[in-house]
Amino acid sequence: MNHDQFGQLSNWSIVLAAVFYFAAFITHLAEWAAGRTVPADSEGALLGAGEALTAESGASVPVQVTAADRGAERGADDADDVEARVARLSAIGFRLTVVAAALHLIAVVSRGLAADPVRVPWGNMYEFAMTATLVVTIGYLALFKKYALTWLSPIVTGFVLVVLMVDVLILYDPVVELRDALQSPWLIIHVISAIIATGAFTLGGMASALYLIKDRWLRKHEGELPTRGYLARVPSLLQLDRFAYRTHAFAFPVWTFAALITGPIWAQAAWGRYWGWDPKEVWAFITWVVYAAYLHARATAGWKGKAAAIVALIGLATLWFNFVGINFFFGNGSQHSYA
């Protein structure tokens, strides 16, 4: 295949990937719609199952809300049927997402092969967003079993779908050679670490957002646990917080590496200063400080839980603002205006 054909392949696979994400998203919505009709016995089944699943031993397939210990008066047979349907839909959605991720990966790789000379596909916003969403999906798929992420499925697939649509419709750029400033081996290491951190922070932010939603629900209902619908199947606050923390704890050092180590080294080589308070650098620094605050907040009395989750979301907002906002609002003033 020649470069142009790879470009075509990339364009087609990203569209096809979006179609599969869409199918997965719809399936997961159907899954939760199906689950709405019966109580999700959250106190017993879900908490128990969740506890077992966070154990390091690694756990069974996540669609484990067994109806076994439900009372007969609730109509155990009906509930069984519904649970079976929920489980089936979840499994289908998961498989559709795997297919979507594979197509997504093909799109990213062929995008790199489409350039002449062949290069890493992280040269502009279109490529960055495409790769960052792939990281979100891969992170989600990889952690799916360990953390029983069924509750995250509609959010991840919906989010990736929306971002890919925006990416293809608005940010699309034909393949061109890398501009001079980007022709450096540091591109690979600096940008991929920024992308991985962005993906992981995004996943963590989803858990933090759910934490806030569930927390609000619990406050409103004075501690009574939700029994029906989506929220009933979202794990306990403790588990949400733990999942959010672990993804953030992974992302933060990676971000440190991207923004504060490889970034300055490259900036020293390209622009003659390792830190110049360029708008992109300023916002990368702000993001770093906010996430540092998150890690501290999580360990401070009075800031644990809700406040920490809010801080995490502020961090995510600064991160995405840095990615989108800087390019659109400060385009001329930033030396980073390509990315």
Add this chain to the structure above:
Amino acid sequence: MSTTSLEGPPAYGAEPRPDPGPAPLAPLEFLRWTWRQLTSMRTALILLFLLALAAVPGSVVPQESVDPLRVIQWKDQHSTLTPIYENLGLFSVYESTWFSAVYILLMISLVGCILPRTKVYWKAMRARPPRLPRNLARLPAHRTFSTDAAPEDVLDRAGRALRGYRQDTTTDDAGGSVSAEKGYLREAGNLLFHVSVVIVLVGFAFGSLLGFKGGVIVVTGGSFGNNLAQYDDFDPGALFSPKQLKPFFFTVKDFDVTFIKEGRETGMAHKFSAGLDYQASPDQPTEHTRISVNHPLKVDGTNVYLIGHGYAPVVTVRDAAGKKVFSGPVIFLPEDSTFRSFGVIKVPEGTPKQLGFEGEFYPTYAFTMETGPFTAFPEDKNPALSMAVYAGDLGLDSGVPQSIYALDKEKLTKITDDAGKPVRVDLQLGNTVTLPDQLGSITFDRVDKFVKLQISHNPGGWIALSGVVLALIGLLGSLFIRPRRIWVSVRRQDGRTLVEVAGLDRSAGGDLAGEIDELAQQLEEKA
């Protein structure tokens, strides 16, 4: 999770601090109160947010240290806001008092946190694992089983299963217990991280005190000798003296650039590089090199970077009699990525009045009724100049230093034609325009290019870099080493051996249930 007295020194961040209450009046007490407030985690958090917030304006308002030219342009456009912003230090946020105040307070808070914790850690590191708590069932992870094996055997196995832990085993008539602890390096990592932040700051300060950064624009064919007078802008550290400038010299021989001709990136400059002949010092031989983005010239600890480029149209101004009064390349600064450029020409001598030209340079001139003049492409395919003409006093002798990129119009008047309309000279390459009122003529001879170079010396870079690397190592330790304590209690009861296994994870996100299960299983199976 409940904290119990058996935890000993607190794990990372879990420091329970009593609320110090309102400020006491006695001076010493007040100082202690202030210190405690300042070094509390809550204050540190607030300072972190303030730091993030304080950094924001620097990304919105142009910064002196980042792009002095944009600051000048901005000030021209915003006459009301400028004095307010100047008073607030918004043009140099990162050197301003208030920004420094936030990070200095944060550093004090940091040190106030590191010191006592180092002391606590020092003790904890040498301490034995805490003794068996009275009620193991109260711990978050806990398992019990009974077996026929002898207590000593179980204890022995527990000891082996907990290899890698610091262990204490005690025995008595009824059985015995193992106390085990590991993960001591988490707090070390945590301390290392915080110390490293201070190191980074020291490196940063070192560089900005002892280094310098300067910018200069050189037209191709022109040269540069490294002394203060030759810089367009020069930003030295507080402890840097211009005498420390290394005596190198270079000539910009040529400049190459290619503009992309198709796609959305059309017009983007790429593959640009400048050929330089340089001497490291006057007694050294001349060497040739090419510099480009990512490939600076390194001379004697000082680096020369190619950071920008643009056009310098060459014009000749003659008086009414045809005598040359000005000739040479004039730098026009690009205003956007199309390379429509803005510049001024000052002619101080030779004509009846001093002359000033101000206007645009278009590399590929084009015109439509809707857009007016514009440049269709950034390459100089159809170069044109379009300038207004001023006559009078350029203000060069007023003693106030003047930008070469702007006219001081105070004592200048726009020249008008007979109909009273302002005169604009529009010049294609090679054209000459005669000015009214016997003021002479101007010719557009050719187009030269200029390069914008940044010359800098950054001595503290390696300190800052090693600081960040150490910080990262510390960070990894503090996030991923999981300190935990495990106890195994063995008692003889009713002819069988009752074994209790319990654990406490002291990290911020930990859960030991799995490990305790596994350990219990191991002991049970072998028993």
